Amino acid sequence: MNRIVKYAACILLLLLSTRLSAQEIQWETVAPGVWKGTIGKPESYNLLTAVGAKPALEGLKAAGDAAFPLSKEEITAKLRDGKTYLRFPLDKKEQLYGFGLNFQTVHQRGKILQLHVDHYGGKDNGRTHAPTPFYVSSNGYGVFVNSARYLNIYAGSAVLREGKNVPEAKDRNTDKSWSSRPYSDGVEILVPAEGVEFYVFAGPKPLDAVRRYNLLNGGGVLPPRWGLGFTQRVKTLFTASDVEAEAKAFADKGFPLDFIGLEPGWQSKAYPCTFEWDKSRYPDPSGFVKTMLNKGIRLNLWSNPYVSPQAGIYNSIKPFTADHTVWLGAVPDLTMPQARDILFGQLKKSQVDIGISGYKFDEVDGYDHYLWPDVTLFPSGHSAEQMRQTYGLLIQKYSADMYHERNQRTYGLVRASNGGGTALPYVIYNDYYNHEDFITALINSGFSGVLWTPEARASKTAEEWLRRMQSVVFSPMAMINAWSSGTKPWSYPEVEKQVKDMAVLRMQMMPYWYSEFAKYHFQGIPPFRAMNLEDGYQAEVKKEIKTTNLEENPYVEAVSKEVKDQYMAGEYLLVAPMFAGKQTRTVILPKGKWFDFYTGEYAGDGQVITVTPGLDKIPVYVKDGGIIPMGPALMHAPKPSEKVDLEIRYYGSKPGKYMLYDDDGETFNYEKGAYSFRTITVSKDAGGKLKTAVSAAEKGKPNTLNKVSFRAMTK
Known part of the structure; x- marks a missing residue:
């Protein structure tokens, strides 16, 4: 009896604990x-x-x-x-x-x-x-x-x-x-x-x-126009004269360039860091930065946040750091105002105030063998786990705040982010280098409130180099990360012309990219996103199925599978990258007519197509009625007051509408209403003649448009 009573009591306690929980x-x-x-x-x-x-x-x-x-x-x-x-x-x-x-x-x-x-x-x-x-x-x-x-x-x-x-429950022995x-x-x-x-x-x-x-999370980031241009990261131990020579080579060869990234050698010591200029490589930092800005080139500095014992700020920041180190460098507790004031005060005084335009924050993600362990104690009382999950957010936020206080937009690179970071002006990168997986990451970035760059570093062949550069052009940051290789856009002579054509295309498309990022900011629409978010991609699949034999409906079969190698870029473009060694590929076109981006020719409607684009191009398609605003082939992003001509490319025959964004391209004045969306409309009359319109510029609002022309891409 006692056993029965004890058993019943245990059951009762279990039920009560479950109910209470x-x-x-x-x-x-x-x-x-x-x-x-x-x-x-x-x-x-x-x-x-x-x-x-x-x-x-x-x-x-x-x-x-x-x-x-x-x-x-x-x-x-x-x-x-x-x-x-x-x-x-x-x-x-x-x-x-x-x-x-x-x-x-x-x-x-x-x-x-x-x-x-x-x-x-x-x-x-x-x-x-x-x-x-x-x-x-x-x-x-x-x-x-x-x-x-x-x-x-x-x-x-x-x-x-x-x-x-x-x-x-099924029987594995007998049930297939x-x-x-x-x-x-x-x-x-x-x-x-x-x-x-x-x-x-x-x-x-x-x-x-x-x-x-x-x-x-505040809406997506709106980068400065120059952030959507082209960037080259130079070798680790480059000097000021090396950097100036790099910029000159770009100009001499006619390759566009908006900002150059300096790697660890700009600092007197790195791993851990001093956050101070190396006087042997950069004897006059202020003069050097000014010289580059006068050439239209901004500078972005590599750093990680771990403070060297030889840094001038070490003793003052030490009380506000963790009890464990990273590469023997002190780890600032960025949740504490004292630590932030010291670290970002140093960055502001010696770098931002002399004209540095942004940062690349490295090693705020992992690995476990070098980052602080979960037994680490931080003086704020936040756990090592919480700091691991948010350190990338913190370094982004407080560095971005420096620029916001100056009414100056920035755009940089970071190795870690998390939920809540959508509005921060940083693009994620890493040391992994699989081209196919880079594209899958670009697709997934749209589900995660972050930006990702499929950067190019070096390649085994000229074909691979071109294919990587083609992907880079259709991404949030057009970057060559040559800190180790020293690679240049023209390092593979066999494809130099094609690479240059793609770099120029990036600049021509800046009005489109800038408008799409504005929609990210104001409307929350990711500028790069999965096909699964596109209307017509899967919405009609169930209605299309007329047989259980999927082989009889290749489109249904294709969209039911995981698609990891094509994506939407902005409102109207579908991008299907090519990878080295592949001459053909399949592309899944959602419901609705689609047209070739380069020629305007009809490509298909709700079907799977196989294409052989050749080496010069990657497949890109435009929705019916698509409008792509194209600017001039500039070597640098337009200045705030610079007016540019616009060619409005129109595809297909469906009436089209596009919201073109405009502001000064550099400040946060848009937060006070200093911006405009101008409506572009295009349609064809019964005789095939274009009917076009651009809404008038609003009085007192930015207006960087000069001449506007229209081009029907589909004949």
Whole structure:
């Protein structure tokens, strides 16, 4: 009897503990189509507070209202063992995207991940440069968990015993349909904290959910015009005269160049850093910077944040650093104003104030063997884990603040970011160098609120070099990172002309790129994004299926697979990169007519095409009615008051409309209303003649347009 009583008591305690651990989620509407759920006692330090993200309320309001996209009853939360267990429902046919900057996969359903800031190690396991805890569903909603902790994600990979849609157990011995991964109807997230806040974003389309997420973070970055030009990073130990010679070579050969990146040798000591100019290589930093600016070339400086014992700021910053080092350098606690004042005060005094235009912040991501361990103590009291998850955000935020205070935009590089960092003016890069995976990362960046560059460094063949440069031109930052190789655009003579043509094309397309980044800022639309976010790509697939034999419908078969090698670039362009050794490739064209970017010729409508573009070009297609504003082939981005001619290219026959953005290109005056969107419309009359219009410039608003001409690309 005693055994029975004890057993019953244990069962009762278990049931009570389970009941007590289940928590009621507190819901709050924070903007149209955006809801915050709170459970337990969320930590005061999270991704959004670390970066100080402020919602772009006007953009969120313009995105429109929408109904809550899930069943609130099926979103559950439990607290146990000092941890929070979250569960979100999944339909059987929905796909998931996101969970950070992945390099090899776009589809994330069925994955098990630990979201952990780290250098990318070759596997999509959650350890990456931007492990953003945000996912998007093909059903048209998104979820963001606002925690600065390592999160364990089970993205439809685990089956509850008493779940709503438990699949039938099958006999592997006799049933060929048995699967080692049975259907799961939930996304489960383990947060190592006694509470958390999370956000749910409505659609109705997946792109709408992504937009709302970006706008919650303040909207996407709006780079200066020069940031969208061409950049070359020079070898580590270059001198001032070497850099001037590099710029002269670009000018002599007619290659565009807007900014040059100086690598560790500009500092007197690096790894760890002094943040002071090396007087042997740069005896007159102020004069050197001024000379380069007079040539139209800005300078970007490499650094990591670890302070050398030989640095002039070491003794003053030491009390505000961690108890562990990185390469024997002190690690500033960037959550403390004292540490920030000392570090960024040094950067401001010796670099920004003399005209340095931006930074490349290295090694704020990983590896574990050199970054601070999780046993590290920071003087602010924030844990080493929280600092690991947010250090990239902090270095971006406070360096960007230096420029904002000067009313001067910047654009740079960083190795780590996270949720909340969408508005920060940095592009992620790394030491990995797989061309195909670089394109997959560019696709996934659009789900993660970050930017990624598929940079070029060096190549085994001229063909590979050209293919990499072609990808670079259609990306957020057109960069050669030659810190080790010393490679130049013309280093492969066999393809020098083609590379130059692509670099010039980048400059001609600046009005398009700049307008698309403006839409990222004001509307939250990622300038580079997956095909899965494009209308007509999958929306009509179910209606198209007329047979269970997919071989009879190549389009349906293609879009049902993971597409990792083509993407949307802005409103109208579909880019399908070529890789070395490949003469042909397939391209999936969404529903609606598409036209060749270079010739205007019809390419297809809702079908899979096979193309052989030759070496000179990569396949790029424009939607029917597409309008691409093209500028002159300048060697540098236009100056703030410089007026430029515009050629408006129009594709297809459908009436087209485009919102062309304009401001001074360099300051934050747009935040005070000093900007304009001018409406371009093009259509064809019954005789095929173009009817065109550009809305008038608003009085008192920036106007950098000179002559405007129109060109019908499709005859």
